[in-house]
Amino acid sequence: MFRTINPLCKFACVLLASLITVSCVTETVDSPNAMKFSSAAVIAVQDPTIFVTRGSTIAWLPEAIHFYDDKRLANAPVKALIEKEIIKNLLAKEMILVESVNGAKFAIAYTAALESSLDDTAIIRRFGLSPGNSQVPKDDSNIEKGTLVIYVFENKTNDVVWRSAAQAGVTFDMPLDERKVRMKSVLAEMFQTFSVTE
Secondary structure, eight states: OOOSOOHHHHHHHHHHHHHHHHHOOOOOOOOTTOOOOOSOEEEEEEOTTSOOBTTOEEEEOGGGOEEOOOGGGTTSOHHHHHHHHHHHHHHHTTOEEOSOGGGOSEEEEEEEEETTTSOHHHHHHHHSOOOOOOOSOSSOTTEEEEEEEEEEEETTTOOEEEEEEEEEEEETTOOHHHHHHHHHHHHHHHHTTOOOBO
């Protein structure tokens, strides 16, 4: 019936479409419950043949804990922060922390060091994985790459069930409150890779 469109009508349609498109705005809103991850690089490996179930007992394996002290972090309770966050994450996975490794089904340990004490080559050789974080500035004396490796063993067999490594820039003069928040974020990101079943 109508083979051509009135030019005025055509112009009005284009104008209307343009106004609708311009009025659409994309807005990103942070959810208050959203997990905000750190700038750390994280890698993890878990043995698919060994199942960790909720309610399993776990204990520290003291002889496998290696914390490399550094005088530049003398006023920062890094070791205590790491251990506190590990415990919180284990409890969140509904694992039962026990005093003695002798009565536990699983054991947990960690290694924490700055690059000057333990470099990437040594980490790969010792643990078989490295996040390879290369974003840490090399020309800033107030920051150095730090690595945290956490590993869970099956107590009876000594098999490594899960291990995760994180690397991030460690700022020596970081305020304690900020350090706590950062540590919490890094550990949460690491433990997201630790699969615990019913």
